[in-house]
Amino acid sequence: MENTIYIQMKHRMKLKKGAVIRLGDIAQLIVPDSLKHLHELQVLKNTKDVEKKFIVLDVMAVISKIKNRCPDADVQVIGPTEIIFEIEEKRKASPSIIFVLVWLLLFIGSGLAIMNFHEETSMQTMHQKIYWMMTGKINSNPYVVQIPYSFGLGLGMILFFNHLFKKRINEEPSPLEIEMFNYQQDLDQYVVLNKHKESTNYSDDH
Template sequence: MVNTIYVRMRSRVETKECKKITLSQTAQIIAPDQYFQDLHNLIVYELSKNDNQLVVLDVMRVINIISLHFPDCEVQTIGPSQTIIEVIKKKKLTSWPLFLFVWLLLFTGSGLAILNFHEEVSMQAVHQKLYWIITGKEVTKPLLLQIPYSFGIGMGMILFFNHIFKKRFNEEPSPLEIEMFNYQQDLDHYVTIKQNNESVKRLDGDGD
């Protein structure tokens, strides 16, 4: 009777540098009980200092390693054909002056963007017109409308991004999170294709 090992590669994993990567870190495994623990601890890749921050682990390499250690088993793969291993470097402490500079830069830039937008669409004239329609009085600074409107912009941005500091209002992802997810998917796709192209070039070079 042939024992079957089912392997489903994970899309992306994170690990520290210069570390041995096991099969359980990079894939989900279904296997007979007598093999499961050994498969769980099976080393499929060993990081070195020469590796980049992103390392692509191909399923063919995993199948080859499993076959060498378990020759009497059949390997079946499901799902992605590659796992991207992201090497987490040691974090450097961010200096407070740099943090304050970046915060001030973003705050000033976003504030100027809002001010320029309101100037372009003549928002003050719109508020003056609305105030005249509601009260019948003409004023140059309709603060009764401008102050609530200013608070409304801030509240609207909080609700739009679904965050206030680290607190979430609900489980629905914000537009920013969706864009970041799409960017990550595109980046992973690019890395895998680039890695495959480089592997093909190396093989062609060896053939020459």
């Protein structure tokens, strides 16, 4: 029991090229006082010339490094058995330019999507009928219906995405966040299955 090490690895980390990763960086450890130095054990290096986007490090490689340092250690693994490192790329454009470009793309794309939807569903004709039902008059441009509808459409989008600029309306995740989470899970699973054979290529062999 004095040499028992409990290790719980993180699932994903971002990694800068050339960084040296230590055991304490990638996992939560419960170790005896005599083995506190294991927090500084190097588990990943030589990443300066990595050309790939992802590196997968398997827990078996981590255990092997721990055993090399402490042969009598009893390693108990809790949770994930591999960690995915995402290599951060240098940004060639400033964040503000990227934000403006993405904002313009989303604004134009969503605007076209809404207009095409309204055209296919004859929304203007529907507004004219609603105005006629409310007033008994025919109006080709019933702004009294169209303007509140436009504001309601925007409010509905805010409620749907559960965000007003950077402020979250409530703690419930939005459908977009759930889809992004599912996408990330599928991406991680794909990376693990396809990169498993390369998981220790960039780790220290000593």
